[in-house]
Amino acid sequence: MKTNIQKDFPILKRKINGKPLVYLDNASTSQKPMAVLSALEKFYATSNANIHRGIHTLSEVATAQYEEVRKKVAKFIGAKNEEEIIFTKNCTEAINCVSFSWAKSHIAKGDEIIVSALEHHANLVPWQELAKEKEAILKIIPITSDYLLDLNAYEKLLSKKTKLVCITAQSNVTGTIVPVKKITAMAHAIGAKVLVDGAQIVGHSKVSVRDIDCDFFAFSAHKMLGPTGVGVLYVKEKIMNEMTPYMYGGDMVLNVQDQTATYRTGPWKFEAGTPNIADVIAYGTAIDYLNKIGLAAIAAHDHKLLAYAKKVFSKYSAVKLFSPTNVGDTASVLSFTIDGVHPHDIATIFNEEGVAIRSGLHCAEPLIGRLGVSATARLSFYLYNTTKDIDVAEKALKKVLKIFKVK
């Protein structure tokens, strides 16, 4: 991989508590390269205008830049074309869009929705609510003792009643990579639709929605070097035509009379009001940056760091890792606990050493419960991290053990 990537990320020059920042909270959000920050500034300084409505030069330029990113996203995830790409404010809104615009009119009393035990709240709570409203049944695919999805159990849950399978491509707690292509094929065989939550995987390894063959695919820009405030929902073209808008207003309409209105088709039907123009445009720059480095190189780097971190942290008997045995089944995320020390205290001491990690429930409370703990601490990696960062994390770990007198 390209060397000296760190210099592209101005925040990495920062010190925290007098120590150089070691940012290991990438599963929460990634840092942004200078190119993305410059793209934001450049847009506001040279092209700022509202899109899709002006005939003046600035509006045309802003519209072209915004729509160009839709094409870029489509290509990046292997969609057929840009008409399958809806911009939302985040991954959560993208998942809710599927619930409000598709599931509400396609799921009825007694139907079944399947989710997995690995889901983030974003891909669980919307389905709990929908199931309640429709008197549908929510079923949960369990995990094995090695933190992998139990595919045998999944096969048994599938039935003619199954209408929708909502599945993460990668857990934000255990790092488990889920075989979404296989899961999709099994669901399609009985006529169910599939929504994949790709928040943790897009930008970390090559994704092709056409290869997975899923019907919906949701993710967010901010976890892949882009700004906050941009999410993406991919929808297969023929399914998008069956969907109704979940927000109404300007920009998504064709004609409006006193009592009625007609709507645009394609993704534009779902983007009511002024969208997050500047951040979408800067997100395009993030995609360019990732493409330049190469997704294969990033994935290999992620795996190398994870394997190294597992090796280093497993030296300590008081440390428990929540990670599949085979490094190939996981990537970029490593959750752990230390006997006798609460994860919040671990994170506080890591922070004293300049190391930013996440601690707590990771917006996946049922999964944390299944792991048999009240919370975990979590390291998560990205392209600008190095094995040296993990060495600093080990130093922080030793400090935790010393302060809490853990053997």
Add this chain to the structure above:
Amino acid sequence: MDIYSETILDHYQNPHHAGSVSNPTIKVSEDNPLCGDKISLELAIKNGVVTDVGFVGTGCAISQASMSLLADELIGKKISVLKKLKPAKIYELLHVPISPGRVKCALLGLSTLQKGLKSI
């Protein structure tokens, strides 16, 4: 100053008034759903004065040490006085800097106590 002072660690690893009391007047539990910290507190009260206190809890060093330090203060105190207890008193007992992210941990013991006192 270091947040993990000897006092904090000692109260966390060997909490004072751990366990239950006989014939409690108040039994109350409170948790911090964001991080999973939990405290169950029992108080024995006679003539408006705390005569015994016990608690069990799980959570970070700050939340548990804070409850332990507070428990030391309760016996012999009037309920009317305890009802007016302010967060400043907790910070004084902890005697270490509490960052905004740890305020809820630090004050879990106090909010458990206040919840219990409201019930009588």
